[in-house]
Amino acid sequence: MAPHAEVAAVTDTSSVVVPDPILTKGDTHAKFTFDDVLPHRQQSEPVSTIVAAFSSAHMFKSKKSANKPKARKWDQHFSMESRSRQPSSLKGAMKYFKKDTISLCGGLPSPDYFPFQEVGAKLPVAPHFSQDELAETAQPFSAGKFDTLSGDSTYDLQIALNYGQSMGPGAVLRFITEHTEAVHNPPYSDWDICMSAGSTSALDISLRMFLERGHYVITEEYTFSSAIETVLPIGAKMLGIKMDAHGMLPDDLDHVLSTWDEKARNAPKPFLVYTVPTGQNPTASTQPLQRRKDIYALAEKHNLFILEDEPYFFLQMETFVSGQTHSVEKPFKPAPVKDFLSNLIPSYLSLDTSGRVLRLDSFSKIIAPGSRTGWVTGPSQVIERFLRHAEVSAQTPSGFSLITLYKLLEENWGHKGFLEWLMFIRAEYTRRRDIIVNACERYLPAEVASWSPPMAGMFHWIKLDITKHPLYAPGEMGLQKILDIEHSAFAALADMSVLCAKGSWFRAERGSDTELFLRLTFAAAAPDKMVQAVEKMGFALRREFGLEQVALEHTQNGHTNGHAK
Structure with missing residues (x-):
């Protein structure tokens, strides 16, 4: 497959278009790509700069997405706890907030009392990512308290450090929505996104949304220890499916479900699958495309819902060759974006024609665990229930993390720089894999x-x-x-x-x-x-x-x- 031309591009930091090398004003494609981001942004409403403004992936998805079929409904599978949750009264009131509104409603502190006038850091310039290069070429950035009022940015400290909506601020959610659509292209129309305080918090919410006491969660026979330690206190149980070097075995999954005896098991037939398809924790198994298709077909057959936990998705490596160690060039030379993406095994989200996957993404393994920032993508109905849980727990990721990620991803790297960073850490982990x-x-x-x-x-x-x-x-x-x-x-x-x-x-x-x-x-x-x-x-x-x-x-x-x- 021939690579596409690498083109000059832009990100939108306010109403002003600023250089960012991946977007183009050229023709759009049948599938939304990163080259379509600029024309789509130019035809869309700007990001709101109101504190705690409502946002949704639906505000930032391409028009192509709307022409796809709808996801199926999952009402009967939500837990009693999840069904009982109601929207936040105070957060819901923000939909009435306008720029000229004088709010005497929510307890949002005045930014006059935030003791941070400006925060800053040094960030790598793509593709100069190595520690040696970082020490020499990193560029300073700063975020001021009132950058939105001066027109210097669409996101600043007065917004980031105040209360916010649980789906996340529009300035960051827009970038994540574009990234998700261009990388995964979900095959149905009504998918949405909610930001999370990392995948551990997202997993806890997701499990509680679907599980009752005595229920089983289907997973690999060896699985993430924190998932086990989350499930058991809920009063639910893990059901381990046999594995090989490529992960969960479809034949065993089908056999277990086809022969399920509710009386003998003293539990209803399971419908929830928890899997880490890529670089599985702990076994490092990676499901090839056909394995994912086979498991998804069984999800359709048995009406399963899949929790796709994918912190290692972009750390897919080249084949190990005994005695050899892959090198990482200095300066790093990224591959064309199209080549990088085409070599990744597609996600369950990208195969999900009926809306039965909730994908958990995180910046923990690809940026920094201390950011405590991630996002979940799935059917709007499921994301709405996720929001109700988030509103009364973590609420949103830390404002300090969000403003830093915004500056890094939107104003510094852009989509191309972010993907080049992912190529770099993939190369570094490949080298480390070879060494061990x-x-x-x-x-x-x-x-x-x-x-x-x-x-x-x-x-x-x-x-x-x-x-x-x-x-x-x-x-x-x-x-x-x-x-x-x-x-x-x-x-x-x-x-x-x-x-x-x-x-x-x-x-x-x-x-x-x-x-x-x-x-x-x-x-x-x-x-x-x-x-x-x-x-x-x-x-x-x-x-x-x-x-x-x-x-x-x-x-x-x-x-x-x-x-x-």
Whole structure:
């Protein structure tokens, strides 16, 4: 597929159009693309600069979206808690607020009493993203208290630091809506977006929207530990579906649902699926397109609703080649945007013809976890219920985060710069993946340790052959014995100052463990520290499993899987 021409482009920061390199005034496309953003903005109403103004993705979507079919309805599946929630009286009153309105209604403090006249930071100039380049080329930005009044911006501190609507401020929501439509192109018309205080908060709200006590949530047999720890206190249960290296197995999912016995299970047939399709936490499995299509077809067959948790979507990597490490050019050379997007495995949102997916996105893994900012995309009916929960909990992400993200994404990078940043961190995580997997091949004992190289994300899932452990006794391996062996291996690594995550922490159906796993991450430690840690792991596992021991070395020669050549 030939790349499109990289063109000069713009973002809209007020009524004035300012340069931003991805949008064009050229012909629009059958599918909304980033090249359509500028002409669409020029034909649309400007973003409101009123404090706590109502906004919605419907205000920023392209006209093409309106010609698609509607999503199906989910009334009968909302929990009693969710059905009971009513709109916020105070937030609802803001729809009557106009520029000349004198409000004596909501308790919005006067910005005169915000002790911040201006905030600032230094931001990288795309594509100069490396830490060395950042130190030299980063440009300062500032956000003032009254930039909207002077016409310098569509978003300022008097708006960001006050109360806001739970769907998020229009100035940021517009960017996210354009990004979502251009990347995922949802196939139905009435999709909407609500911003969130990160995916953990969004997941908590989403689960509570749909679950009653005693209900099951379908997920992979190993899944995100925080999801398990959110579901269980609700009084619901996880139902683990068998996996392979490509994630959830459609045949097992179909079998479990087709043979569901409500009396034997003492629960209604599940309808809610929670999945992390890309770089799954903890196993790092990535569902290929056909696997996603097969699971979506089963969702249609069994009338399932899918929670698509996708913090690692843009961290889809090139294939691992043993002994090789991908390099990251300095300065970084981004690929054409069209090529980058075309190489990503499509999302469930992009396959969702009937409106049965709620996608959870987050800036945590692609910008910074401390931003506590994300967004959910799904059918308007579901997003409306999400809003009702958000209004009485987190309300909105932090105003400091929102103003910083606005300056970074809208006024500094624009859509092209943001995508180039995503290309950069994808390349960096690919390099880190190569380093840790090569280190595992070199230092971990092949007699007991095995894995599939990650294709996305930031985790490496190691299987340890429990039958090789000295405490293994055929016919006597109850749950406690397995957990004792797991803890012994975990503690052996901790004694070597290497901290990993236990596989049992991620077992969807707690207490059903039959195998032994450890989860490593290649996100945090410096590359040389990762190699050192894996070398220590090899030493500790040999000692733990009673294998031939080798001395710890810190050189780069002489060992494969810890054995002298």
